[in-house]
Amino acid sequence: MTMQTMLANPLASIVLMHADDLLMLGHVQSDWTGLAPILEEDIAASSMAQDDLSHALVLYQYLAEEFDLDPDAIAFDRDPADYRCCNLTTVPDEFDWAVSMCKRWLLSTYTKLGLDRLALVDEGDLGDRCARLRDESAIHVAHLGAWMIRLGTGSTESNERMQAALNLLAEEAGMMFEPPDLGFESDEGFCCGRGEMFDEWATLVGATLSEAGLQASFTLPDQAARGGRRGEHAGHFSEQHAEMTEVRRAEPATAW
Amino acid sequence: MVKLAEIEAALDRVPDPELPVSIVELGMVVSAALDGGTATIRLLPTYTGCPALPMIESDVITQISSIEGIERCHVVWAYEPAWTPDRISESGLDKLKAHGVTACCGGSTVTLTTSAIPCPYCGSDRTRLDSPFGPTRCRAIHFCEACRNQFEHMKPRG
Numbered sequence: 054m055t056m057q058t059m060l061a062n063p064l065a066s067i068v069l070m071h072a073d074d075l076l077m078l079g080h081v082q083s084d085w086t087g088l089a090p091i092l093e094e095d096i097a098a099s100s101m102a103q104d105d106l107s108h109a110l111v112l113y114q115y116l117a118e119e120f121d122l123d124p125d126a127i128a129f130d131r132d133p134a135d136y137r138c139c140n141l142t143t144v145p146d147e148f149d150w151a152v153s154m155c156k157r158w159l160l161s162t163y164t165k166l167g168l169d170r171l172a173l174v175d176e177g178d179l180g181d182r183c184a185r186l187r188d189e190s191a192i193h194v195a196h197l198g199a200w201m202i203r204l205g206t207g208s209t210e211s212n213e214r215m216q217a218a219l220n221l222l223a224e225e226a227g228m229m230f231e232p233p234d235l236g237f238e239s240d241e242g243f244c245c246g247r248g249e250m251f252d253e254w255a256t257l258v259g260a261t262l263s264e265a266g267l268q269a270s271f272t273l274p275d276q277a278a279r280g281g282r283r284g285e286h287a288g289h290f291s292e293q294h295a296e297m298t299e300v301r302r303a304e305p306a307t308a309w
Numbered sequence: 310m311v312k313l314a315e316i317e318a319a320l321d322r323v324p325d326p327e328l329p330v331s332i333v334e335l336g337m338v339v340s341a342a343l344d345g346g347t348a349t350i351r352l353l354p355t356y357t358g359c360p361a362l363p364m365i366e367s368d369v370i371t372q373i374s375s376i377e378g379i380e381r382c383h384v385v386w387a388y389e390p391a392w393t394p395d396r397i398s399e400s401g402l403d404k405l406k407a408h409g410v411t412a413c414c415g416g417s418t419v420t421l422t423t424s425a426i427p428c429p430y431c432g433s434d435r436t437r438l439d440s441p442f443g444p445t446r447c448r449a450i451h452f453c454e455a456c457r458n459q460f461e462h463m464k465p466r467g
Contacts, residue, residue, distance in 0.1 A: 093439070093440045093442075096440065096442050096443075097440055097441070097442040100358075100442040100446065101442070103358045103360075103446065104357070104358045104446070106358070107357045107358030108357060108358070111357055111388075178388070181387075181388040181389035181391075182388045184388070184391060185357060185388045185391050186357065188391065188466045189356065189357060189358075192441050192464065195441070196441050196442070
């Protein structure tokens with residue numbers, strides 16, 4: 054088995070999308086450790102980054118067992134174009150807490166729905182793993198959603214900053230639902246039901262935004278949309294990828 | 310001839326690195342099997358991102374390998390059934406409570422609103438969730454309005 058066999062497998066591609074989102078988000082978000090505005094949220098944000106990385110690992114370990122690969126090799130040795138993380142994960146937050154908060158909330162809500170679907174379609178090891186991760190992911194969604202409301206309704210300044218963050222992220226948030234390249238024409242019936250998942254996500258997100266006094270509109274990308282899910286990443290991805298893989302490239306046998 | 314009871318007793322000697330209970334009391338052990346001289350222990354992580362898991366795995370291997378007649382010990386981390394605080398034994402619950410950690414149900418604790426989990430110090434249910442992200446991945450922080458103590462609560466399934 055090779056990396057290419059894994060990449061050409063439709064179910065593995067869906068798993069990889071989520072694993073790569075979590076790896077990239079966890080990696081970038083850990084930059085905030087020690088810098089978050091209040092201590093409790095510093096701990097919370099670092100804990101969530103730790104969860105994201107460990108969730109990515111649980112998914113890479115599944116793929117590693119299925120395709121006889123090394124989980125670290127899947128995480129760090131692929132060509133940049135073989136990463137399936139969505140555009141949203143690579144938008145830099147420039148250490149703006151509102152952008153970080155919105156990005157994590159939009160993505161966690163999506164990830165939880167995706168894990169829920171994988172837990173339903175697979176009755177074996179993958180489904181068990183995804184059910185476990187989904188339950189932990191639910192804690193992120195609840196916590197971040199409560200903060201969306203707290204900041205959206207907090208003060209004029211906090212509302213404006215959250216609104217500005219949403220305006221910055223809304224378009225790329227829709228691209229989480231970019232059709233992945235699964236090797237066949239339509240993905241509508243496969244695993245996720247892209248349109249149905251988008252509607253469910255938009256309804257959940259919309260309810261919290263309305264309670265938070267914030268507005269955003271999201272669009273389901275059409276079949277021709279191309280971005281991170283198909284390996285066509287924005288410039289920021291290259292920087293993040295280079296930084297993330299630096300130790301591995303310098304010292305491939307490194308272990309903690 | 311090694312008996313499964315010896316393996317179970319050895320597992321009960323493996324402590325959680327952060328809490329005054331064994332991994333058996335925490336309900337982390339799903340099964341222990343013996344095939345010739347090879348023991349296979351299936352364990353459940355209390356939380357997938359727990360950095361103590363490699364230490365627990367290594368402690369299990371050390372304890373089990375010290376039993377006469379056992380040549381090898383494998384640890385398998387399992388996700389089915391999912392670990393929940395319901396798996397903690399009575400003695401485990403008592404020890405945790407004495408340590409200031411609760412693990413009862415008490416409904417959903419994943420919101421930032423009142424959670425009404427009985428305080429381990431004064432028993433009041435005038436408590437609220439401070440943060441779902443406590444000192445370790447498996448514990449949330451709650452606050453008691455009655456005795457004004459903070460306490461920790463083992464997270465339920467989200």
